[in-house]
Amino acid sequence: MLVCFLYIKKKIMIKNYTTINFIIFFIVVMFVFDSFTNTYILLRDNYDKRMTSHLGYCENQGYGFYKKVYKKFSINHQNLIAINFNDAPSPDGYFFKYDKKNEFNSLVLIGANKKVIEDYKNKKFKIILNEDNCYFIKK
Amino acid sequence: MIEILTIFFSFFSLLIFSNFPLNYFFIKKYQYILKLTYTEYLLLNLIINFNILLIFSFFPINLKIVFFLILIISLSFIIIFKNDFWKLFKENLPLNFFFLLVFYALSSVIVKNGYLEWDGLSHWLHKATVYFQGGGYSDLAGLPFDYYPHLGSYVWAFFWKNSYLQAEYFGRLFFIFIFLLSIISLYSKISNKFLVLEKLIIIFILVYLSTNIFLFGGYQEYFIFFIFFCFSNFFKKFFLEDKISNYYPELILISISNLILWIKQEGFFYFIILNIIFLIHAKRTILNKFVFLIFSLILISILIYIKNIYFGSLRFNHDIINPETFRNLDLYYLFFKIFIISKYFFISFIKYPIWLVILLSITVLKFNSKFFKNNKFIITYLILIFGFIYLIFLNTTEDVAWLAPLTLNRIVFAVSGFLIFVNIELFNLIKEK
Numbered sequence: 001m002l003v004c005f006l007y008i009k010k011k012i013m014i015k016n017y018t019t020i021n022f023i024i025f026f027i028v029v030m031f032v033f034d035s036f037t038n039t040y041i042l043l044r045d046n047y048d049k050r051m052t053s054h055l056g057y058c059e060n061q062g063y064g065f066y067k068k069v070y071k072k073f074s075i076n077h078q079n080l081i082a083i084n085f086n087d088a089p090s091p092d093g094y095f096f097k098y099d100k101k102n103e104f105n106s107l108v109l110i111g112a113n114k115k116v117i118e119d120y121k122n123k124k125f126k127i128i129l130n131e132d133n134c135y136f137i138k139k
Numbered sequence: 140m141i142e143i144l145t146i147f148f149s150f151f152s153l154l155i156f157s158n159f160p161l162n163y164f165f166i167k168k169y170q171y172i173l174k175l176t177y178t179e180y181l182l183l184n185l186i187i188n189f190n191i192l193l194i195f196s197f198f199p200i201n202l203k204i205v206f207f208l209i210l211i212i213s214l215s216f217i218i219i220f221k222n223d224f225w226k227l228f229k230e231n232l233p234l235n236f237f238f239l240l241v242f243y244a245l246s247s248v249i250v251k252n253g254y255l256e257w258d259g260l261s262h263w264l265h266k267a268t269v270y271f272q273g274g275g276y277s278d279l280a281g282l283p284f285d286y287y288p289h290l291g292s293y294v295w296a297f298f299w300k301n302s303y304l305q306a307e308y309f310g311r312l313f314f315i316f317i318f319l320l321s322i323i324s325l326y327s328k329i330s331n332k333f334l335v336l337e338k339l340i341i342i343f344i345l346v347y348l349s350t351n352i353f354l355f356g357g358y359q360e361y362f363i364f365f366i367f368f369c370f371s372n373f374f375k376k377f378f379l380e381d382k383i384s385n386y387y388p389e390l391i392l393i394s395i396s397n398l399i400l401w402i403k404q405e406g407f408f409y410f411i412i413l414n415i416i417f418l419i420h421a422k423r424t425i426l427n428k429f430v431f432l433i434f435s436l437i438l439i440s441i442l443i444y445i446k447n448i449y450f451g452s453l454r455f456n457h458d459i460i461n462p463e464t465f466r467n468l469d470l471y472y473l474f475f476k477i478f479i480i481s482k483y484f485f486i487s488f489i490k491y492p493i494w495l496v497i498l499l500s501i502t503v504l505k506f507n508s509k510f511f512k513n514n515k516f517i518i519t520y521l522i523l524i525f526g527f528i529y530l531i532f533l534n535t536t537e538d539v540a541w542l543a544p545l546t547l548n549r550i551v552f553a554v555s556g557f558l559i560f561v562n563i564e565l566f567n568l569i570k571e572k
Contacts, residue, residue, distance in 0.1 A: 033244035
């Protein structure tokens with residue numbers, strides 16, 4: 001980067017006009033791809049904050065709720081199965097461990113309505129954690 | 140800050156990775172059989188490396204060791220030819236800077252978002268995770284959509300494992316790299332009558348019109364795009380003249396088409412289409428074509444054999460002959476479906492405006508130059524690929540009005556890689572006139 005910078009500096013002194021055209025072009029390229037905003041967000045927010053803001057806590061993919069349940073209830077980092085009733089995929093893929101078993105007696109339900117919960121209750125599941133319309137249920 | 144630095148580390152490690160095994164200056168000095176540009180050597184190296192990775196994906200090989208071996212050997216060559224590299228760097232400074240800048244620009248979007256889109260999360264991530272966590276090919280059995288090809292996920296895991304932060308999204312930056320490298324390799328094909336800045340603007344237009352951030356969310360479309368691009372690039376370079384007297388070009392084409400079999404399910408049919416193009420349009424002897432065909436059949440047999448061992452059979456989402464095939468005999472129903480598919484074709488062209496430029500370029504070149512006299516393979520490609528897309532959507536058992544808006548545009552985009560170069564021909568024609 002330093003070498004590149006020094007070379008550009010030298011060029012700026014020699015071919016002032018052409019160099020300014022290039023610099024304007026490069027700034028336009030950055031602007032078109034929204035790089036300045038993206039860089040600012042990268043510097044401001046950490047990964048978890050960005051993921052929860054994009055994927056939602058209980059809405060959308062329910063990333064925030066799933067992560068909370070996974071941290072709190074997954075014994076020995078076993079794979080917890082999530083069913084997402086929102087129009088989005090389940091977030092369990094982010095936490096998948098191929099060498100761990102799937103925990104079939106527990107379920108994370110994202111965006112579930114009351115009828116769904118009643119159905120699971122009839123199948124002998126108990127609610128362990130509930131926030132909004134997200135549930136962690138266990139047999 | 141560390142994430143921003145990791146983007147730059149990823150760029151340089153990808154660049155070093157793509158300088159192996161064929162070092163441009165070494166080849167130029169000692170064995171200059173294939174006259175390619177520097178960026179074409181990078182493309183070729185990527186093709187070779189992806190084939191090597193494909194073989195490694197079936198064995199329990201440590202991804203870190205492979206990466207560091209490649210890096211050390213490649214770096215050694217770069218150090219040996221440092222003066223030549225420095226000269227090349229200086230001569231193409233604006234282009235180099237542009238490459239780095241656009242790579243950063245697109246990567247910053249991926250890293251900022253961090254998340255995966257639907258298919259990326261549901262279909263492809265699990266495979267990448269298995270490889271990232273040290274699993275092997277046999278561990279893919281039992282995963283969601285385990286019968287889907289795995290190469291894209293393997294390469295994703297490879298760069299994920301070997302990124303500085305080892306975060307999933309850094310593994311996906313290689314999609315950006317191969318996409319940009321493909322288009323930047325066209326720089327040398329732009330007429331020298333253009334100024335450097337004008338050339339960069341042309342490359343930028345092509346990059347901008349071909350970019351869809353959604354598809355970097357774990358989809359394999361840019362990998363397919365890259366394969367199509369490489370095939371048309373090397374086919375045009377070596378097979379439209381009779382001059383070449385060695386078999387390297389054939390080996391290159393076979394290596395390229397082999398990859399497509401292992402990226403996506405439809406790759407099987409793309410493989411057949413690419414083979415047909417070779418058999419019809421390559422200026423080679425019958426014997427050459429026959430040997431090429433044998434090699435292709437061997438590659439398909441290997442695919443079927445491996446799929447049989449691990450997943451029972453080579454499966455597709457739907458049987459090739461299914462009840463829907465016979466329903467299409469009802470003409471009213473058939474025309475209705477053709478209308479729906481055509482409608483979404485049109486929408487796809489608007490969604491991916493690079494297609495509008497491609498279609499414009501083809502039309503202008505057709506009526507204003509003799510371009511198609513030597514490039515009839517483009518017409519064959521268009522007929523075969525559009526025919527194939529119509530056939531898969533006519534034959535699907537899913538409701539086409541539901542499926543076409545979801546998937547057709549992605550397929551239409553991926554196959555555009557084959558035709559990107561015609562845009563450069565258009566710009567050159569405009570400049571000449």
